[in-house]
Amino acid sequence: MWRPCGTFDETYQKDMAIVRTPLRWAVLLGALLVTGLLPVVVPYYFVSFLNNLAITVILVMGLQIVSGYCGQISFGQAAYMAVGAYSAAIFTQKLGLSFWVALPLSGIFTGLFGLVGGAPSLRIKGFYLAVATIAVHFVTMWLILHLEVTGRSHGLAVEPPTLAGFVFDTDERMFYIIMPTMLLMTYGARNLVRTKVGRAFVAIRDNDLAAQVMGINLFYYKLLAFFISCFYAGVAGCLWAHLTLVAHFEQFTLLHALWYIGMLIVGGMGSIPGVFFGVILIRILDELVMVVSPVLAAWFPWLGSAPAAGLGVTAFGLVLAFFLIWEPRGLAHRWEILKASLRLYPFAH
């Protein structure tokens, strides 16, 4: 960790602090201020992009905890997000709860649901678990499509949240709910992974039998990982439903779940900053494809009139294969290398 020469940790609190020097506090507060002013300054398109980005970060953060730290690969994250979105819609629209109550409540509900989905992880692992979570995805989405309470194929309409008469009905206004939630949940994840629980997760990831021998209760910790991950997914789903004002099953397909896993790989498994790198890189790639594909379609008519979907998926797959083969530790690894070389700047080693 970079710090100026002559700064020493004299107490335990100082040693454990995330923000270590006054300069870093200044940078952090400055960055928060700039972020807070963004919706006023930048155009609408960029704000909605940022909202999308922040919700995806929350979701992938949950995936990072269960897959990156605890080693239980889950392809069910999109389905859990759907559960979060639908439960939020039911809490606020059918039960008449306030958004501020529904936000944590839909997280907890999704977490409990995730315990059911995570139950196979107690018996199986690796590929078997990955395919079992695909099965969980399909069963969940099927239930959503066929239950009366979820509005079947119509989905559920959602009203924007209000606070003391103020209605959060535009992207700029929702930004002030989504961004603080994202920061809070990032802070939570950052701290979680360096507690006893986080260390137990890492031990399970590295070798679950060895972890069990060391006295880690696999049953408890694997389910806890699924609970926390699904809590994140539920909160992301709740925000998503209140941003798009609808909870609809087409927003949560298996392809979405694959994208989230891909973001995790590109960013780097087992790293909190990695989540940001992965999400941002893949989202930018996505936007880039949106911009480039009409141009390509004009140059190469055989691509058809709307090649964006196909090109996007292909580009994403290529990036993923590139990272798996040449940079399996993801962008987070590059980031660590960059930080180390900056710290030693005038010297090579």
Added chain:
Amino acid sequence: MEGFLQLLMLGLMEGGLYAIVAAAMVLVFKSTHVVSLAHGQIMGFGALAFWIGLVQLKLPLVVALLGALGFSGAMGWFIERAAMRPLIGQPLFASFLNTFAVFLVLDGIFQLILKGESYSFSAYLPKGNISWGGFTLAITQLVSFLGSLLVFLGLALFYRWTKLGLGMRATAEDHQLAQSTGISVRGVFSAIWVLSSATATFAGLALANVTDIYYTLPYMGIKGLVVALVGGLESLPGALLAGLLLGVLENVSAGYLDPLVGGGIKEVAAYVLLLFVLLVKPYGLFGLVRIERI
């Protein structure tokens, strides 16, 4: 009772197809210990190549078939060379995720080629029905089913009687031992990808015959994966049995439960079966139980 038997027959016909897709994945897993998601796409491309040969270029049936098999075999070879071989020695999970990257790349290309249209094969098989003793079966399904049984027979003979098949079985036992007896393990890996891709193409042809070529065709690969897991990833007979079981289960449950819950049981029956089987027998019905050491 009549209705039940009808559903049973229909299930067996469809199950044969699932079994072939699963067989392709079992072939890959047995020798390379990698579960491949990519075969769903290879299946789709093989069917597409066959369609182009048969319908667009108007080639004879046998030539188009050989062309499609050759094309998908080449595709399998290329995927092994470009995507799987660099990851030998890395954690197996990386290889699994890489097949999923390959799946996405091919998925995009498949969508670009299809452009949202669907192609049907009405040219080479009549789409009528056969009635016999109270049953009604579509001819296309019957042909697909018999074809898939033939493929299974061929695979069994290949594994039993050819030298390459012997090499594959040896590689499945242990890579290092196989290498030390003079078998080129890399050569076997290449061969297995070619063989499994050709097998998947058979399934693709049979499936496309029943459902037309549409952008959802490759996703049948996921169902094949489910079948392979239910049967046990190391077991070809397991793939056949699980495929037939799943086909029957899907059709029978759809026939009896759909009126009660309002349809759609067929889409979800496979996954419920998988979750159930994995909870009871984590390595599938006929899979090898692995004993782990620290």
